[in-house]
Amino acid sequence: MHSFQELTIQFGEHFAKEHFPEKPKKLYDAASHILKIGGKRIRPILALMGNELFDTIHPDAYQVGTAVELFHNFTLVHDDLMDKAPLRRNQPTVHTLYGDTAAILAGDVMLINVYEYLNKVQPQYKQKLLAAFNKAAIEVCEGQQIDMDFEEMEPEHVQYDDYVNMIALKTSVLLAASLKMGAIIGGGSEYNQEHLYQFGKNVGIAFQIQDDFLDAFGDPEKFGKQQGGDILVNKKTFLLLKALELCNGTQRSKLKELLATNPEDKVAQVLELFHDCQIDQWAEKEKERFHDLALEHLEKIAVLSARKQPLIELADFLLKREH
Amino acid sequence: MHSFQELTIQFGEHFAKEHFPEKPKKLYDAASHILKIGGKRIRPILALMGNELFDTIHPDAYQVGTAVELFHNFTLVHDDLMDKAPLRRNQPTVHTLYGDTAAILAGDVMLINVYEYLNKVQPQYKQKLLAAFNKAAIEVCEGQQIDMDFEEMEPEHVQYDDYVNMIALKTSVLLAASLKMGAIIGGGSEYNQEHLYQFGKNVGIAFQIQDDFLDAFGDPEKFGKQQGGDILVNKKTFLLLKALELCNGTQRSKLKELLATNPEDKVAQVLELFHDCQIDQWAEKEKERFHDLALEHLEKIAVLSARKQPLIELADFLLKREH
Incomplete structure (x- = not known):
């Protein structure tokens, strides 16, 4: 059994290689750039932990881990382009450095490479792995489209449950x-697979609530981002949508006015409104609700409790972080 | 044994269905739009014919056919976006109708769906099918990147062999x-697989030469496009690159001047230069060279000649077309 910290190191070593050929240079420089920006590599660690919950880690779990990490990075390249985001982790995004065309193509070629890794696994479970992966991959595209659709809507017209579904x-x-x-x-x-899936899905939603919470209420020095960055750009977040639902008529009008007029002290004023509506307390509770749901699913998995410990610790690490 | 006309009808019936769910509406309307624009469905027909060269057609060949047709349409969606093309087959392109974001996402979700179809085939040849497909899919992205790189170069700096490689x-x-x-x-x-592959690759190159030829010298009424459309936009074609190589110094200077100055009668003047340099005759010969190469590979395949007849007819149909 390995802790997620140990698996992070092991996968990091496995993943630290050149993933692409040299030519065409622009295409593969673009694809390599997003991988070099780095990240927590959380998805491959989850693949390894999902394996180790039931048995010692098979080399195929590393192939799957590489596949899901490449897929995640493909989504970052295309999402950054769609969002016209100039920076990711304080580094220029792929389309900023290499142009829109190379960003589209680099994402495409990364997505195809995902399936090269999935094609390396043993044949007896290839069909099931591909089916599980494709379902998620399609849903990620659907979620991104729904997010883009929400962008064009007034926040008060986005239903909270629809927002949770989009994030999921x-x-x-x-x-x-x-x-x-x-x-x-x-x-x-x-x-067991299904309960593990539900564990991951609920941890994921709780993680996003935590992310929104930290953006508003986190210590900017620890979080490493400007406080209220989401508020500044009127981003639809768990907090904003719930505030529009929970606050009283006067507060709601004030909040909508702040979104529309963008005063200089918008962040401070919105945060004050969030406090008044107790959105910070609500977010803590909502995060715990999804965390508890996740743990209930983990509980139902029929393996010895000791095997579940790394997953419990990982969820704690992700959901109790301050940055 | 079936002729390619019969297989075109059979695949057409198989493919004429809704390929995507209803929601998110914008995502799947965008993906459905490119399929409704239609096309010759040449790639799935080739999959069926490749199967029937050796044995009666297995239902899996239809899954593979659907996969390669979806992949081809994914490339059209992303290529049209990169080229900023307003029209395809006289209909608005996907990004024109649904916006850049939906075009990127629709392409992405189509590419993932390709692998859903490939995952439906029998397990015993799944590994080989995926490997063959992934290799081609990666090369298509590489080819598109090289094409984009060539766009930024002066035509006389693009080597003919590099251009042939890009087209391939x-x-x-x-x-x-x-x-x-x-x-x-x-x-x-x-x-046999390898020789069939080389047959297809050489037919493909000959097909592109024919396409460039028809754009310049075809009957615009039969071809359905404006004569010299490629010339008008200085598109690098087999004809232009070879003309820059074959013509004499005076002609070359004249050609480069025409490309740079865009006079009103550019098409007529470039066509005259092409005639003077006998580029039309060269193109016919070059097309036949690749056609002959293709037939040599077909010859080497160890099956009864009668089984090869539909492939010979298909190549004739593709390469002797006037539109």
Whole structure:
């Protein structure tokens, strides 16, 4: 059994290689750039942990881990282009450095390479792995489209449950599928796979709530981002949507006015409104609700409790972080 | 044994269905739009013919056919966006109708769906089918990048052999891989698969030469496009690159001047230069050279000649067309 910290180191060493040929240079420089920007490599770690929940780690779990990490990076390249984002982790995004065309093509070629890695696994579970992966991959695209559709809507017209569903598709199903693919390799039963999937999905939603919470209420020095960055650009977040629902008529009008007029002290004023509506307390509770849901699913998985410990610790690490 | 006309009808009926769910509406309307624009469905026909060269058609060949047709349409969506093309087959392109974001996402979700169809085939040849497909798919992206790189270069700096290689990657390898994937399903040996692949690759290059030829010298009424459309936009074609190589110094200077100055009668003047340099005759010969190469590879395939007849007829149909 390995802690997620140990697996992070092991996968990091496995993943630290050139993933692409040299030519065409622009195409593969663009694809390599996003990988060099780095990241927590959380999805491959989940694949390894999903495997180890049931059995010792099979080399195929590393192939699946590489596949899901490449897929995640493909989504970052295309999402940054769609969002016209200039920076990611304080480095220029792919389309900023290499242009829109190379960003589209680099994403495409990364997505195809995902399936090269999935094609390396043993044949007996290839069909199930591909099915689990494709379902999640399609849902990620659907989630991104729904997010783009929401962008064009007034915040008060976006229903909270629809927003949770969008977040689940856009960010959580890939975490869930990574765990499930690991479980397939580890020989977990379909019952166990499903509960592990639900564990991952609920942790993912809780993670996003935490992310929104930190953007508003986190210590900017620890979080490493400008406080209220989401508020500044009127981003639809768990906090904003719930505030519009929970606050009283006067507060709601004030909040909508702030979104529309963009005064200089918008962040401070919105944060004050969030406090008045107790959105910070609500967010803590909502995060715990999804965390608890996740743990209930983990509880139901029929393996010795000790095997679940790394997953419990990982969820704690992700959901109790301050940055 | 079926003629390619019969297979066109059979695949057409198989493919005429809704390929995507209803929601998110914008995403799947965008993806459906490109399929409704239509096309010759040449790649799936090649998959069916590759299968039937060796054995009766297995239902899996239809899954592979659907996969390669979806892939081809994914490339059209992303290429049209990169080229900023307003029209395809006289209909608005996907990004024109649905915006850049939906075009990127629709392409992405189509590419993932390709692998859903490939995952439906029997397990015993899944590994080989995926490997053959992934190789071609990666090469198509590489070809598109090289094409984009050439766009930024002066025509006289693009070497003819590099241009042929780009065309092979961008358009021919998918035709070749479609045949090969059919051959894998039909149980063709690796020797036979390879020669069938080379048949398809060379037909593909000859097809592109014919396309460039028709744009310049075809009957615009039959071809359905403006004569000299490629010349008008200084598109690098087989004809232009070879003309810059074959013509004398005076002609070359004149040609470069025409490209740079864009006079009103540019098309007529460039065509006259092409005639003077006998580029029309060269193109006919060059097309036949690749056609003959293709037939040599077909010759080497160890099956009864009668089984090869539909492929010979298909190549004739594609390469002797006037539109």
